[in-house]
Each structure stands twice: as structure tokens, then as C-alpha cells.
Amino acid sequence: xxxxxxxxxxxxxxxxxxxxxxxxxxxxxxxxxxxxxxxxxxxxxxxxxxxxxxxxxxxxxxxxxxxxxxxxxxxxxxxxxxxxxxxxxxxxxxxxxxxxxxxxxxxxxxxxxxxxxxxxxxxxxxxxxxxxxxxxxxxxxxxxxxxxxxxxxxxxxxxxxxxxxxxxxxxxxxxxxxxxxxxxxxxxxxxxxxxxxx
DNA sequence: GTCGCGATTTGCT
DNA sequence: GCAAATCGCGACA
Numbered sequence: 001x002x003x004x005x006x007x008x009x010x011x012x013x014x015x016x017x018x019x020x021x022x023x024x025x026x027x028x029x030x031x032x033x034x035x036x037x038x039x040x041x042x043x044x045x046x047x048x049x050x051x052x053x054x055x056x057x058x059x060x061x062x063x064x065x066x067x068x069x070x071x072x073x074x075x076x077x078x079x080x081x082x083x084x085x086x087x088x089x090x091x092x093x094x095x096x097x098x099x100x101x102x103x104x105x106x107x108x109x110x111x112x113x114x115x116x117x118x119x120x121x122x123x124x125x126x127x128x129x130x131x132x133x134x135x136x137x138x139x140x141x142x143x144x145x146x147x148x149x150x151x152x153x154x155x156x157x158x159x160x161x162x163x164x165x166x167x168x169x170x171x172x173x174x175x176x177x178x179x180x181x182x183x184x185x186x187x188x189x190x191x192x193x194x195x196x197x198x
Numbered sequence: 199g200t201c202g203c204g205a206t207t208t209g210c211t
Numbered sequence: 212g213c214a215a216a217t218c219g220c221g222a223c224a
Contacts, residue, residue, distance in 0.1 A: 054205070063205070065220095072220065091217030093206050110205060131206045141219095176205055 014158040016150050019081035023100040023107035027055035028171075028187050030098075030109055032164040034117065037156045040138025048127055048137075049161060051192045052113035054174045055185040056097070058106025063180035066106035077106035082150035086134070086141045093131030096139050098149050098158070112175070112186070115194040128194045164189055 014033060019026055035048045058066035058077055065087070066074040076085045077099060085097040085108050101107035114127035127133040134140070139156065149158050167190075174186045175196065188195040 056205075065205085069221090087205090088217095088219060090204060090206050091219075095205060097205090112205085129206075135207095174205070178204085 011159045013152050014082075014150055014160060016080065016082040019098060019100045019150070020102055021081075021100065023055040023057045023109060024185055026098075026100045027053040027109045027185065028169060029163070030111075030158075031169060031187055031189055032161045034159045034161040035111070035114060035156070036152070036159055037137050037139070046121060046125060046137065047117040048114035048125070048133075049117055050111060050113075051115050052111075052188040052195045053186070054110040054112055055100075055187075056108050056110065057101075057185075061180050061183060061185075063174065063177040063183075064106065064108075070106075074106065076146055077108050078104055079146065082148060084144050084147050084149050084156065086139060086145040088141055089131070094134040094140055095130045096134050096144070113188070113192075113194045113196055115192065129196050 030050050030053050033050050035050060037046050038044065039046055056064040058064050061067055066077040070078060073087055079099055080103045081100055083099040085099055086094050089095050096111045097108035099108050110130060111133060112130045114133050116122045116125050116127060125136040127136050144156055147154050147156065149156060151157055170188050170190050171184050172186045173181055173184050
């Protein structure tokens with residue numbers, strides 16, 4: 001007699017090993033994975049699919065905060081893969097990244113756009129854009145910088161989603177930077193309406 | 199200590 | 212299309 005599940009299998013959390021790899025590869029493979037967080041006020045769980053990312057590498061990328069630097073905020077980028085890197089940009093918006101590469105090598109992937117998995121959440125949480133998504137989800141440097149994104153005990157963590165077929169992934173140059181504009185390290189899911197247009 | 203600027207978003211012309 | 216908002220950080224004195 002076959003065993004029948006009454007519930008779906010437990011969702012698996014992405015492991016540090018997933019992030020302990022080349023940053024550009026991680027940026028690509030993060031598409032389709034799920035960011036789990038909580039509503040800043042109600043504490044209700046929110047599940048968001050990652051639909052747009054950018055890779056930043058410390059050694060070869062002049063746009064990376066850790067390019068030629070090891071101190072200050074750049075120090076976070078050398079820490080363990082799977083940690084959050086949150087920084088303030090233009091004095092008013094936070095940006096969420098996940099640290100990549102082995103400890104001691106700098107790299108991170110910027111989350112540029114998310115798609116709330118539950119349709120009812122899509123009108124409520126405006127997660128299209130790196131500054132908008134942190135504002136919508138209540139992500140700040142003081143609360144979330146350097147927390148683990150690979151533990152489901154965190155306020156914020158990553159869980160495995162459905163992989164995106166390579167044919168559905170678009171690779172382009174990155175947005176809003178002045179240096180390293182030639183590097184094609186932005187990835188997004190083709191046709192996804194949450195992706196920033198520029 | 200002072201100065202200039204940025205991986206953004208918004209509103210106004 | 213363009214500029215304002217707003218502040219942490221790095222460069223320089």
C-alpha cells in the first residue's frame with residue numbers, strides 16, 4: 001500500500017554551499033528561488049520569488065564596494081557565503097544582497113526585483129526595484145545586515161524554488177552604475193512584469 | 199573636519 | 212527629461 005502524503009514535503013532552505021561559488025553563477029541560479037520574510041507590522045510570512053539579480057565581484061569588478069578595499073562596509077563582502085549585505089544608498093534606500101564566494105573572497109548578489117508568490121500580496125507589497133523591495137518588506141541595515149540567509153530561524157532567509165530554464169533567463173549589463181558598465185552581470189526572468197524596465 | 203558622491207525613487211516641467 | 216531628497220562612507224586636509 002503506497003504512502004499518501006496529506007501535506008507537501010517541507011520546503012528546503014538554501015545552504016551556504018549554494019553561495020560558496022562564483023558570484024555570476026549564483027546570481028543566475030538565484031532566479032526562481034524564494035525569499036521568505038515577515039511583514040514588518042503583522043509578522044505574517046511573505047514568500048517572494050526572485051526575478052531580477054545583479055552580480056558584484058570584489059576582485060575584477062570596479063563597481064563592487066569591495067573593489068580594492070577590505071575595510072568599512074566592504075568587510076562584509078569577504079565574510080561567510082550566505083550572509084546578508086545591506087547598505088544605504090542615496091541616503092534613503094536600503095539595498096539587499098547575499099554574500100557569495102568562499103570566506104576571504106569578496107562577492108555579492110544584489111536583489112533587484114521580487115514577485116510575491118501569493119497573488120493577494122502582489123497589490124500590497126511593491127517589490128519591483130532594489131529600493132522598493134527593502135522598503136516594502138521592512139529590510140534595513142541596522143536590523144538585517146550580516147544576518148544568515150541560510151537559516152529558517154532568521155527573519156529573512158532563502159528557500160528552494162523551481163529552477164528557471166536557461167531559455168527564460170535574460171542576461172544584460174547592470175543598472176545605475178558608472179563603473180563596470182560593460183560587464184553583463186544582470187539577470188532576469190524573461191517577460192516577468194516585476195522586473196525593472198530600464 | 200570638510201567635501202563630493204552613490205548598485206534609487208519620485209515628482210515636476 | 213531632469214532634479215530633488217538625504218546620509219553613510221571614502222578621499223583628502
